[in-house]
Amino acid sequence: MEMYALVTGRPGVGKTTLVRRVVEKLRKEGYTMAGFFCPEVRQSGRRIGFRITSLDGSLEAWLAKIEGCNGPRVGRYNTCQEAEEVARRAVEHIDDVDLIVIDEIGPMELRLRGIREVILRVLRSGKPGLFVVHERLSDREILPILQRRGRWYRVTVENRDRLVDDVYSFVKSLVKRY
Numbered sequence: 001m002e003m004y005a006l007v008t009g010r011p012g013v014g015k016t017t018l019v020r021r022v023v024e025k026l027r028k029e030g031y032t033m034a035g036f037f038c039p040e041v042r043q044s045g046r047r048i049g050f051r052i053t054s055l056d057g058s059l060e061a062w063l064a065k066i067e068g069c070n071g072p073r074v075g076r077y078n079t080c081q082e083a084e085e086v087a088r089r090a091v092e093h094i095d096d097v098d099l100i101v102i103d104e105i106g107p108m109e110l111r112l113r114g115i116r117e118v119i120l121r122v123l124r125s126g127k128p129g130l131f132v133v134h135e136r137l138s139d140r141e142i143l144p145i146l147q148r149r150g151r152w153y154r155v156t157v158e159n160r161d162r163l164v165d166d167v168y169s170f171v172k173s174l175v176k177r178y
């Protein structure tokens, strides 16, 4: 049974923008949501790391940085343990919301054990979800669950505006069903 809208696509194509637009539309209609975003941080045009923020913006921390954190390394970045607490707290009221939103489920997020556990808890909760999924996700436990229960939306420059309504309608149908 489908219960997740899975947004994927090339880096920088507009996945986060699409999810934010869908979340905004749902919020205006009174739907309640929990989850987190993982925005990149640039300094003088150069990407120096990623933050993690709760969906409502009230919690935030570093997720990964080139310099300054000492969690497991992913490419050029060291992950930051402080991110685990934000992820945990961002979904602590999971039973009280209509929808879980996670941007994104990728190698960096899953490298932190606390975030991996949060994502598994979300997947076990029975709540519908709107997730950005890294196009090269290969996690042997999480990817099969997503594939079994998700409908994929591959974002391109051509379809990214049109997809907002498609994803929005699908997510609404999921919330009604669960």
Ligand SMILES: Nc1ncnc2c1ncn2[C@@H]1O[C@H](COP(=O)(O)OP(=O)(O)OP(=O)(O)O)[C@@H](O)[C@H]1O
Residues within 6 Å of the ligand: 010, 011, 012, 013, 014, 015, 016, 017, 018, 040, 160, 161
């Ligand atoms: N529908 C759109 N119309 C115009 N510009 C857009 C649109 N969607 C995204 N953009 C622009 O493209 C850039 C990248 O968008 P966004 O961060 O949403 O991409 P992403 O796929 O989430 O990136 P990443 O792979 O880094 O997570 C931003 O500057 C954003 O303003």
